[in-house]
Amino acid sequence: MKRHRTAVFALAALMLFSTGCRPGSGQEEEPLRIGVAVYEGTDTYIKNMTESMQRYADDWSQEGGRPIYLSVFDGRESQSTQNEQIDRMVSLGYDVLCVNLVDRTDASNVVNKARTADIPVVFFNREPVQEDLESWDKAYYVGSDAHQSAQLQAQIVLDLWGEDRSALDLDGDGILQYVILEGESRHQDAMIRTEVSVQALREGGIALERLGSGIANWDRSQAAALTERLLTEHPDVELILCNNDDMALGAADAVERLGLDFHNIVGIDGIPEGLEAVEEGRLLGTVVMDYDAHGETILRLAVALATGEDVSEVAEVEAQTVLIPMYIEKNW
Numbered sequence: 269m270k271r272h273r274t275a276v277f278a279l280a281a282l283m284l285f286s287t288g289c290r291p292g293s294g295q296e297e298e299p300l301r302i303g304v305a306v307y308e309g310t311d312t313y314i315k316n317m318t319e320s321m322q323r324y325a326d327d328w329s330q331e332g333g334r335p336i337y338l339s340v341f342d343g344r345e346s347q348s349t350q351n352e353q354i355d356r357m358v359s360l361g362y363d364v365l366c367v368n369l370v371d372r373t374d375a376s377n378v379v380n381k382a383r384t385a386d387i388p389v390v391f392f393n394r395e396p397v398q399e400d401l402e403s404w405d406k407a408y409y410v411g412s413d414a415h416q417s418a419q420l421q422a423q424i425v426l427d428l429w430g431e432d433r434s435a436l437d438l439d440g441d442g443i444l445q446y447v448i449l450e451g452e453s454r455h456q457d458a459m460i461r462t463e464v465s466v467q468a469l470r471e472g473g474i475a476l477e478r479l480g481s482g483i484a485n486w487d488r489s490q491a492a493a494l495t496e497r498l499l500t501e502h503p504d505v506e507l508i509l510c511n512n513d514d515m516a517l518g519a520a521d522a523v524e525r526l527g528l529d530f531h532n533i534v535g536i537d538g539i540p541e542g543l544e545a546v547e548e549g550r551l552l553g554t555v556v557m558d559y560d561a562h563g564e565t566i567l568r569l570a571v572a573l574a575t576g577e578d579v580s581e582v583a584e585v586e587a588q589t590v591l592i593p594m595y596i597e598k599n600w
Contacts, residue, residue, distance in 0.1 A: 316563075388570070390569050513551075
């Protein structure tokens with residue numbers, strides 16, 4: 269089985285840390301304190317990203333840069349809890365805040381708190397409204413284009429449809445019967461991934477029939493239960509589109525429990541478990557969001573903001589936003 273990697277565009281120009289750009293050369297300097305607020309600490313993708321941030325913080329300190337203390341706060345899917353955590357970070361005088369919002373519509377509140385305390389803020393993964401982001405010149409966002417992730421997910425299906433239609437059109441009727449597993453209700457990326465992936469398939473010339481859908485909140489166990497119900501109700505399903513890899517893995521778990529020979533499941537994220545499932549043929553493919561590149565960029569941007577460096581020396585920034593490239597992994 270051969271895997272193919274489809275590059276979307278050249279990797280963002282991120283400068284490697286060097287002695288010349290470090291804020292200091294001795295460990296005697298006061299450490300930078302970076303507070304990281306996440307929407308849910310058990311989310312696999314977010315957990316991988318924060319672990320990546322910690323690795324780069326450790327590398328920076330060990331290579332002679334100013335020591336970095338990284339503190340991660342788990343909002344447990346409660347914006348009020350996250351707000352309390354941000355208040356605490358502000359009161360303790362953290363040098364920079366990195367925030368994965370529970371509710372993206374609450375970004376203005378976070379920006380106002382950060383601006384009052386003159387603490388730069390880097391939002392990540394959940395994009396604030398642009399108006400909120402641009403309300404202060406020390407607020408930034410690091411993420412990936414949700415529209416593009418959905419289009420790439422559709423491209424995985426379109427590629428196989430073009431190469432071996434029978435692998436998808438299992439009943440040979442010329443119509444692709446599908447179900448879709450969605451992330452949180454009202455979550456911007458979930459809505460975009462759901463709508464745009466289907467739209468891209470239609471625009472690519474595939475006749476579609478939606479047999480069912482459901483919200484699994486990015487969660488593997490919820491996705492497994494939902495998939496088992498959907499496949500029982502609709503045994504003629506030919507494709508399962510999932511808003512993220514954890515839900516795709518849950519769908520694969522359900523397929524295995526039902527004893528089915530079915531692997532037309534597509535995810536988004538590129539977490540290690542998802543890539544392994546693609547390699548093993550349990551998933552058709554996934555869109556790699558590259559959590560490691562996200563974590564590295566967030567950390568570098570945070571250090572630049574905390575030390576007063578030019579952020580354009582760290583990453584390609586447009587409208588106070590840094591977008592990380594994506595690519596496809598598929599199992600044929």
